Amino acid sequence: MRHRTSGWALTVLTVLAVSLGIPAQATAAPAPGAAPAAGQAERAGDVHAVRQNADGTTSVSVYRPAPGVTADALAKKLKAKGVRGVQAPTSGDVTALALPCSYGTARSLECSPVRWAHNGYADPQVYFLDHTSSAWPMTAVVPKWHESVGIDSYYRWYTDGCPGGGRHCAHVHNSNYGNTGWTGVTNYQYNSDRYFVDGSVSMQLNDYYGGSAAEHRNTACHEAGHVLGLGHGTSTSSCMYSSRTSTTVPNSDDFALLPRIYP
Numbered sequence: 001m002r003h004r005t006s007g008w009a010l011t012v013l014t015v016l017a018v019s020l021g022i023p024a025q026a027t028a029a030p031a032p033g034a035a036p037a038a039g040q041a042e043r044a045g046d047v048h049a050v051r052q053n054a055d056g057t058t059s060v061s062v063y064r065p066a067p068g069v070t071a072d073a074l075a076k077k078l079k080a081k082g083v084r085g086v087q088a089p090t091s092g093d094v095t096a097l098a099l100p101c102s103y104g105t106a107r108s109l110e111c112s113p114v115r116w117a118h119n120g121y122a123d124p125q126v127y128f129l130d131h132t133s134s135a136w137p138m139t140a141v142v143p144k145w146h147e148s149v150g151i152d153s154y155y156r157w158y159t160d161g162c163p164g165g166g167r168h169c170a171h172v173h174n175s176n177y178g179n180t181g182w183t184g185v186t187n188y189q190y191n192s193d194r195y196f197v198d199g200s201v202s203m204q205l206n207d208y209y210g211g212s213a214a215e216h217r218n219t220a221c222h223e224a225g226h227v228l229g230l231g232h233g234t235s236t237s238s239c240m241y242s243s244r245t246s247t248t249v250p251n252s253d254d255f256a257l258l259p260r261i262y263p
């Protein structure tokens, strides 16, 4: 019912936009920095810092709050540290959006989605270049994401470099970044066609907040899902849930949404 209602609302908005001569995308993707419209609360639970670049690209960092830290508290902390473009976190229930922004409990990272280019491959090829210590099990996380239809994820030790030839790479780092308020952050840049910019995408995993092996894997799985274009889901059965849990894997909705982002 909720899908039907939001689909109906989207149709009305689209018709309204068309009648006003506004491109349909304008209703689906509010300008970065703008407050999310009603029904666009897909960012609940994380904190985005968004900066518009002179070359027309947009740079984003998505921060996952540490245990016991609210999104509001994290946003205040980031601003106090001089991070630019910190957006006011959304709150409350994560609202279902129309495809390809939402499927079941899964959500895309941005709506409309930001995604990787195919570059001639049947599925976009994404290599995770691992700089991390053994505490962060990227060797387990990446093959799990590779099970998804629509996009191919590969593990690679960073010294082997990015293979090139239209394949994409994301660097994965860990460090004791300190009492930052976040356990993980994904940084990315996207162009006016809403494709990730090669060389701009990275993950940072914070040693400071400790946690169990399962919690480390949960955060690594979570940030890797952001790298592929997924946002925060509403189910604790997925590592894409906004808060840190002991869930080490994506759920079936994540795997159902990815091929819809990458048709």
Ligand SMILES: [Zn+2]
Residues within 6 Å of the ligand: 046, 062, 063, 064, 222, 226, 231, 232, 242
């Ligand atoms: Zn997140």
